[in-house]
Amino acid sequence: MSAGCLNKNSLSIAMLLCAGLLLAGCSSDQSSDAGSYSGSVYTVKRGDTLYRISRVTGTSVKEIARLNGISSPYTIEVGQKLKVSGGAKTSTASRKTTTKSSTKTAAVTPSSAVPQSSWPPVGQRCWVWPANGKVILRYSTADGGNKGIDISAASGTPIYAAGAGKVVYVGNQLRGYGNLIMIKHNEEYITAYAHNDTMLVNNGQSVKAGQKIATMGSSDAASVRLHFQIRYRATAIDPLRYLPPQGSKPKC
Incomplete structure (x- = not known):
């Protein structure tokens, strides 16, 4: 910083x-859509955008678009499987991290x-x-x-x-x-x-x-x-x- x-x-x-x-950016990650991604594959769910997926998986928007051959206006569909290269190991691990982070920043509205x-x-x-x-x-x-x-x-x-x-x-x-x-x-x-x-x-x-x-x-x-x-x-x-x-x- x-x-x-x-x-x-x-x-x-x-x-x-x-x-x-x-x-x-991560507020919707704590929904009931657990297991939406694992390793290097993310499954698109309702309400997803490339920006949200970028923040969830740790993969930049440019990289997601490149890996999956997506061009402007970057349309994605529910159920579509996208390649990602972020550092998240599993959806469950990421979700635990998000929950922990939210607890530490409870003062933030x-x-x-x-x-x-x-x-x-x-x-x-x-x-x-x-x-x-x-x-x-x-x-x-x-x-x-x-x-x-x-x-x-x-x-x-x-x-x-x-x-x-x-x-x-x-x-x-x-x-x-x-x-x-x-x-x-x-x-x-x-x-x-x-x-x-x-x-x-x-x-x-x-x-x-x-x-x-x-x-x-x-x-x-x-x-x-x-x-x-x-x-x-x-x-x-x-x-x-x-x-x-x-x-x-x-x-x-």
Whole structure:
């Protein structure tokens, strides 16, 4: 983890935020679908995406696509058997590890903890678009679904801070997210920016809304994109519900 400029308090915050992202990515792994993979073969189940499978098996999205001859838009089917090359020995072992990890990070609120009916009202806070491009993957509340939005554009496209705040994580230690930046806006909100190419901010740095923080890339992704999340009280909420129409300024 790149934590050179963080003090102990900020580092603790960053660790909790990272754990929250991991729990969100793995929350559906504790379902009744035990035994979905063993060794180097993963059997697709309902709600799976390549991103979820990547996080479960420890195999990058690019590698899964390559091993199985899957091309954009990376469609997979329930029951399909996929070759993986991650380090997980068995589904059971992985599940035990996940359970143990969840116990250690009990202070982190999982992504389903704040029900949609309790999400903050639209307009409570101003957000700006983190990048210009096409939304190729929307937010989903389904098990294993996308907990943010994915925006596609050309490599090197600027990525901007969606709001003013303090950078609490810059690194690539979270498998499945590539080069990742997280910004804390206050005690309730953080935003996450994944799969970056060049990262232009440092841990502990204060940023303004709309400030360029990175360039778009494909780190740990199958194509060039930005995976963007807004988290409210550690819960991933739908960014499209709170962002203004693309290309326009917020009205709040």
